[in-house]
Every structure is written in structure tokens, then in C-alpha cells.
Amino acid sequence: MPRLIDADARRREIAQAAWRLIGREGLDGVSVRSVASEAGLAPGSVRHVFRTQAELLAFAMSVIGERVAERLAALDPAPAPLDAAVAVLEQILPLDDERHREAEVWHAFVARARVDPELRAVGEQADDALRDLVGQALALLAPADAELALEDTYALVDGLTLHAVLRPGRPAPDTMRRVLRDHLERLPVTKAR
């Protein structure tokens, strides 16, 4: 019976090292060697739990999805549909440091996933999950044209996120909140909310 590490904990530790590198240097800064160094491990140790770099990146991205899901599960029920929708969508806007760092990883990742066959499926899954999330938030508001509202809202959220990632503070978190709420308030709906 050999010594065992907690492989899941190790993978998460390495994922977080990757996030830090992505935030500082973009995805180009991520190599097995650089991640190992950032995590205080030898490259062989990293490669023990991730056979390929693509696997490492895919895992790092999937952990972000988990964290978003955890935050969503921990949301208090909101009394009004509009407040509930806002609360949900705010979990995928970079309104604080944690979400900002997640957004940086998301942004770097989707750019790579577009052209890397090994990451494409994961990128599309993330896109689908986000689109579904936006759809569910909007369903609370019963928009008159659900498809249009979905494309509109999803683009708005990702556009705000992109801008905040590219130039932190522009827009500021308060501005993002105002834009989102204002947008949702103005959506044409089929019943009073």
C-alpha cells in the first residue's frame, strides 16, 4: 500500500496556480513548468495528476464552473423575480476580486478554446451552461420574446465581463450593476412582475 496524496486537492491546488498565472500572463504564461513553479512543485508532480496540458487547462476551467454553481446554490431566495434574476446574473459578472479573477480565466480560456480542438468541447459546454443560466434567470421575468431577451442579456453580461477584464474598473462594478438592472427592468414581459 503506497503513500497517497489527496489527488483532488492537488489538482485544485494546481488549478489555482494556473489561475494566478493566467491572470498575470494570459494563457501563454501557462506551461507545466511555470504552473509547477507557481504551485511549489516539481513538473513531474504536476504531470502525475495531469497527463497533458490540455487536461490541466480543462480542469482549471471546470473548477470555475463549480464555484459559480456553488455560489448560485448558496443564494438566498429573493422576494421579487427581478431581484432574483439580478442576483443570479451578478454571479457571472466580475463584481468583486474573486469573480474578476474567474472572469480573467474564462476570457483567456474561451479565446484558446476557439482554436484548440482539445479544448473546444469544454469551451462549448461552458458557453451552453452560461446560456442556460441566463435563460433560467430570464424565465423568472417571463420576457415577451424569450429568445431575443436571451441573446440580448447574455451578450450584455459577457460584454460587460469582457470590458472589465480588459480594462479593470471600466466599467466599475456599480456601473455594471446599474446596467444590468436597468436592462432587466426594460425587458418587455408578458405579465406584471
Add this chain to the structure above:
Amino acid sequence: MPRLIDADARRREIAQAAWRLIGREGLDGVSVRSVASEAGLAPGSVRHVFRTQAELLAFAMSVIGERVAERLAALDPAPAPLDAAVAVLEQILPLDDERHREAEVWHAFVARARVDPELRAVGEQADDALRDLVGQALALLAPADAELALEDTYALVDGLTLHAVLRPGRPAPDTMRRVLRDHLERLPVTKAR
């Protein structure tokens, strides 16, 4: 008196080779060697007109800005402010092949510019130029809250663009058009339009 090439034409030819590579392989696919091969030149010839890779990338990006500006200058005046604003903003949405390819380059470039000190200034200039453009289009509509409308609309346009780049056809061009027009029609304004 030595032989002379048309340096500007050569630079543009090389920029277009870079665009093709970016569309296929992302910015990672762009090296002096790969661009030279794509352009049918020797690497030395590429390096004769671009001293560094960053210079090549910055130029390739600036040419896109020129093309957008040319399209804007060629726009027919629209009779109604809403139509005029739509026409302007559609020039920066990937509604046809040409604009889609430009958007792919833009997307790849801004992701790199975030973390590459040599490209940051150019990335920020592009951001500023687009933001100004959106601001001017909105000014035609006299929004009640100009700043909010600007952040809202600019995010929407870039979000639509991002989505179309990441997953071509999702949203489809017609959907983008509808989303944009619907959005502009719903903007609160200070006077009738």
C-alpha cells in the same frame, strides 16, 4: 539607387496573411515564420518591414481600424436617427464574412494585449476608438442617461461579437440585427426620435 518595394503594400499583404492565421489558429499561430510562409515570403523579408513581432501585430490591428473607418465614411446618411445609429453600430458587428474575420482578429488581439505590455497601448486605443464610436452613434438618439446607455450598448455590441466569434452563427446575423435595433428602440431618451 536601390530597388524599392512598396513597403506599405508589403506590410498590408503581410497583415492579411496574419489575419488568415489568426482566424485559423488564433494568435498562437502567428510567428514570423508562419506569417512569412502564409504570405509566400522568406522570414527575412517579413522582418525587413517589421522589426519585431509586436510591431507586426500592432500594424495588423491598426489596419482593421482603418477598414472600419472607411466603411463608416462610406455610409449613406440615414433619414432617421435610429437608422443612422443602427447603421453605424452594424459596422462593428460581425454580420458578414469580412466583418467576422475582423472580429476574430480583434478578439485574439485584445486577449493578448491585456497581458503583453508592448501591445497594451494599441489595445487601449482600439477600445477607446470603439467606445467613442458607440458614443457618437448614441448621441444621435439623445439617451436620457448617456453614460449608462454607452456602457450598456458597447457591452452589448462586444458581447454579440464575442459570441459570434466563439461560435459562428450563434447568434446568427439576423438575430444580432434584431437585438441591436430592439435595444436601441428601448433606450430611454430625452426627446422624441
Add this chain to the structure above:
DNA sequence: GGCGTTCTAGCACGGTCGTGCTACTGTCGT
């Protein structure tokens, strides 16, 4: 202690990269 297994550590290979640098070619003016 021996064994089996996991985990750590690191060498090595082939590959690509950006960039410094040099030599040669092609052209035009004198």
C-alpha cells in the same frame, strides 16, 4: 527486510520561437 505501488524528480528529445547577425542579390545612378 522485502515487495508493490504511488509519488517525486529530473534527463532528454524534437520542436518552435524571437531575434541578432551576416552574406548575397537585385536595381539604379554615375
Add this chain to the structure above:
DNA sequence: ACGACAGTAGCACGACCGTGCTAGAACGCC
């Protein structure tokens, strides 16, 4: 023809990369 210059071509270096592979260390069980 010669000279000057722009342009072409390519070698080379140091750097880093992903990944294959091996050896040794650590650990628990018998």
C-alpha cells in the same frame, strides 16, 4: 563597370515548450 543601397535569404543562438521515459524515494503491508 562600379558603387551604394534596399531587399532577400538564411544561419545561429538562447530560450522555452510538451512529452516520453527512467530512477529513486516514500510508504504501508506482509
